[in-house]
Amino acid sequence: MIEVEKDAVVVGGGPSGLAAATRLAELGYKVAVVELGDELGGILIQCIHDGFGTKLFGKALSGPEFASIFIEKLGELGVESWTRTYVARVRAEGGSWVLTAVSPEGVYRFSCRAVVYATGCRERTPFEIRVGGTRPAGVYTAGLVQRLVNLYGVLPGKKVLIVGGGDVGMIVARHLYLEGVEELQIVFPEPWFAGLPRNVQQCVLDFGIPFRPRTVVKEIVGKE
Incomplete structure (x- = not known):
């Protein structure tokens, strides 16, 4: 020892x-x-x-x-x-x-x-998200996506839906866009983005990333 x-x-x-x-x-x-x-x-x-x-x-x-x-x-x-x-x-x-x-x-x-x-914390949402369905595969937290893409060079998929209009969601959206994701969209329940105005401009609007406010994901289904 x-x-x-x-x-x-x-x-x-x-x-x-x-x-x-x-x-x-x-x-x-x-x-x-x-x-x-x-x-x-x-x-x-x-x-x-x-x-x-x-x-x-x-x-x-x-x-x-x-x-x-x-x-x-x-x-x-x-x-x-x-x-x-x-x-x-x-x-x-x-x-x-x-x-x-x-x-x-x-x-x-x-x-x-x-x-x-100073051991960090487990990544989680500020409140429980109740989403039903049959397809847990392919559902990632934003932090895990950052780790996959930035450290290991692995894209989570070619078609990506980002749920949440905060700063992290917008930053991840821009990064996935630049990495070549074929289809990308952001949805969030609020009437407008919850993050900083500069991130709205620099991460979403400047790249023309589509987004849908006042939208809530209720179910995730699929086989592929």
Whole structure:
């Protein structure tokens, strides 16, 4: 077992974890970041559109660009990170926290004074969507579509219906249009898009992507 002693261990290397680790290191604490994925950045890695960093850095950055600033800062501050590492157990021991973690390199035992959980959240809608039917295959969340297209180069299909007129839906629609989806349409129950006006213009209107307001999906059926 590999022993590691730090003041704090941040579990999760996404946006929240990177921000927490940066601030703790700036305050003088010795910090470790433990991330389950192959690299730091979390959901930012799959968000290749710009719009990040306008408040912090005064310019629009893509998700990977935004993450890289924090990752570089962590390196400058001497923060160590472990990727492809799964935290299997956390327990209190003698006034400290002890984390047992597993990675391809072996089993780690992290001892620290504080643990910061920044493990992200499960993608879900703000309320339950009751859609009946017989065809769950081919139904994706927006985040999964971004991951498939941006990280693996896989289109979810040639004919796509996007349900939801928020910012993420519009951004995904533009990306799928540019990737060559043959048929594409956005539907949403509101009388107009719920996202930012600039996304309405730059993601939908500029590309002539068809949309249908005041529309609710009630059933999904099919065999193919």
